[in-house]
Amino acid sequence: MLILLNSYPLLVSQNLVFRSKQAAMSGSVKVIESALSGLETLTQDNVSQALAGVDETGVSRILITDTAGRVLYDSRETGSAVGLYAFYTEIVQALGGNDAFFCRYDGQAFLSRVAAPVVYHNETVGAIYAYEYDTEQAELFKNLRSNLLRISLLIGVLVVLLGRRLSKMLTGRISDLLQAIRQVREGAYSHRAAETGTDEIAQIAAEFNSLTDRLQTTENARRRFVSDASHELKTPLAGIRLLTDSILQTENMDAETVREFVSDIGQEAERLSRISEDLLRLTRLDSGAIEEAATVEVAPVLQRVVRMLQMVAQEKDVTLHCEADPNAVVMATEDDIHQILYNLMENGIKYSMPGGFVHTKVTVDERVVVLQVTDDGVGIPDEDLSHIFERFYRVDKMRSRAVGGTGLGLSIVRDTVQRREGTIEAAHRAEGRGTVFTVRLPLAEGGEEV
Numbered sequence: 471m472l473i474l475l476n477s478y479p480l481l482v483s484q485n486l487v488f489r490s491k492q493a494a495m496s497g498s499v500k501v502i503e504s505a506l507s508g509l510e511t512l513t514q515d516n517v518s519q520a521l522a523g524v525d526e527t528g529v530s531r532i533l534i535t536d537t538a539g540r541v542l543y544d545s546r547e548t549g550s551a552v553g554l555y556a557f558y559t560e561i562v563q564a565l566g567g568n569d570a571f572f573c574r575y576d577g578q579a580f581l582s583r584v585a586a587p588v589v590y591h592n593e594t595v596g597a598i599y600a601y602e603y604d605t606e607q608a609e610l611f612k613n614l615r616s617n618l619l620r621i622s623l624l625i626g627v628l629v630v631l632l633g634r635r636l637s638k639m640l641t642g643r644i645s646d647l648l649q650a651i652r653q654v655r656e657g658a659y660s661h662r663a664a665e666t667g668t669d670e671i672a673q674i675a676a677e678f679n680s681l682t683d684r685l686q687t688t689e690n691a692r693r694r695f696v697s698d699a700s701h702e703l704k705t706p707l708a709g710i711r712l713l714t715d716s717i718l719q720t721e722n723m724d725a726e727t728v729r730e731f732v733s734d735i736g737q738e739a740e741r742l743s744r745i746s747e748d749l750l751r752l753t754r755l756d757s758g759a760i761e762e763a764a765t766v767e768v769a770p771v772l773q774r775v776v777r778m779l780q781m782v783a784q785e786k787d788v789t790l791h792c793e794a795d796p797n798a799v800v801m802a803t804e805d806d807i808h809q810i811l812y813n814l815m816e817n818g819i820k821y822s823m824p825g826g827f828v829h830t831k832v833t834v835d836e837r838v839v840v841l842q843v844t845d846d847g848v849g850i851p852d853e854d855l856s857h858i859f860e861r862f863y864r865v866d867k868m869r870s871r872a873v874g875g876t877g878l879g880l881s882i883v884r885d886t887v888q889r890r891e892g893t894i895e896a897a898h899r900a901e902g903r904g905t906v907f908t909v910r911l912p913l914a915e916g917g918e919e920v
């Protein structure tokens with residue numbers, strides 16, 4: 471931009487000067503031309519006579535030559551060229567019958583040369599040559615040039631200062647952001663970047679902060695999960711340890727007690743294996759490595775689950791009811807549907823009182839398959855309803871342990887349902903005690919809409 475500012479206006483004004491010079495000097499030459507018109511041949515005398523009446527022309531020097539290029543008149547008195555031959559390009563051109571003009575700026579002055587033929591009855595009888603050395607306009611031109619240079623310098627300095635200030639401001643904020651990123655990378659998840667302003671850097675800082683929020687939440691959940699899981703594994707292990715120590719340290723323990731202790735050890739081992747199975751299932755769901763979905767009819771899967779749970783229900787004196795729409799078809803795997811129904815119905819049985827019931831209904835509502843498991847058991851208090859899908863969350867720890875719960879069943883159900891693009895919710899049973907779990911899954915393409 472500065473180069474342009476320093477060249478374009480200068481070029482334009484130089485051209486303007488050249489053009490005005492051409493106009494002015496051609497005018498002067500015309501005056502002389504008309505003074506000489508009518509002369510058949512040019513001689514020193516008749517030319518001097520003809521020019522005696524011509525006023526000041528304003529040019530630095532005028533030469534008049536005959537057709538051979540010999541100078542007949544020179545306006546300069548000292549060092550007059552009268553009698554000499556002048557073969558300037560412009561004179562040669564003028565003697566050839568053409569007007570000629572040349573102008574240039576040499577850094578000090580504008581040098582202009584103009585020449586025109588003197589014509590008598592269509593014949594060239596000589597040439598007029600005018601020369602000007604203009605330092606006045608050159609001075610103005612020089613001033614313009616130095617002013618432009620000064621302005622450019624000022625702009626340059628301002629741009630550099632402003633640029634440095636701006637880049638310092640930007641790099642300062644970016645390095646603050648970088649600092650925050652490094653801190654979080656090192657594990658300081660509570661650290662946040664400063665969000666000043668509304669520009670792109672502030673937006674990046676805000677995005678980074680929300681990312682860190684999520685990271686912190688995930689990290690907290692992971693820590694809680696690891697500590698909960700180790701605690702859950704520790705309890706049965708401690709039980710086994712205690713029981714084995716008792717057997718080993720008690721002398722002459724009767725066979726009946728040993729059998730009882732060993733059976734307890736077996737139960738604890740079973741619990742351990744249930745927990746590790748559930749943990750494995752959750753880890754698989756977390757990793758996102760899910761089996762490809764296929765169309766699954768829900769009714770036969772429900773039948774199978776009922777058959778498996780019938781014995782448990784009878785033992786607890788809980789009645790199992792179920793009804794399923796044969797059109798209920800979902801995109802999942804049989805194992806997914808089995809897992810969902812089994813966990814929900816088993817919970818229903820586990821948390822029911824003798825004489826209670828667990829009712830499972832599978833219906834199709836427009837393009838949604840609805841699985842509803844209702845029981846009239848202990849129910850879930852309001853404050854726990856929103857937490858029961860969290861890992862290891864139990865309303866009543868003792869009861870859950872007593873009935874063989876791991877605290878992971880509902881997390882597995884929720885994750886499975888979400889993986890198959892469905893939703894799950896828990897609510898109180900509308901009439902009387904108990905809970906209703908409702909799972910909604912999209913009806914598979916080809917399934918019959920109701």
Ligand code: ADP
Pocket residue numbers: 817818821845847848849850858863864865866870871874875876877878879880881905
């Ligand atoms: P658990 O293995 O302990 O049953 P879940 O994840 O299946 O773990 O359930 C979490 C908690 O939600 C349970 O410990 C229990 O307190 C509560 N819960 C689940 N289902 C029912 C139900 N049908 N009735 C009452 N409480 C329930």
